[in-house]
Amino acid sequence: MAGHYVIAGKQVPNHLIAIGFISAYALAGVAVSMRPKAPQPATPPIKASSADEEQFIKEFLKAAETEEKH
Numbered sequence: 001m002a003g004h005y006v007i008a009g010k011q012v013p014n015h016l017i018a019i020g021f022i023s024a025y026a027l028a029g030v031a032v033s034m035r036p037k038a039p040q041p042a043t044p045p046i047k048a049s050s051a052d053e054e055q056f057i058k059e060f061l062k063a064a065e066t067e068e069k070h
Contacts, residue, residue, distance in 0.1 A: 048054035
């Protein structure tokens with residue numbers, strides 16, 4: 001029969017220890033992949049040289065969106 005380790009006074013077979021470590025590793029991977037992602041901005045950032053230019057671009061985009069809906 002395969003070897004064993006004595007843990008807390010009990011004989012634990014090697015294959016159960018291996019299964020435990022593989023399961024813990026898989027659970028950690030699932031936990032990392034299920035973590036919520038940071039929300040992505042809906043539009044790219046506006047790189048304007050002044051606040052007036054940025055406001056003009058926003059108004060232009062809003063007008064274009066309403067025109068597109070009609």
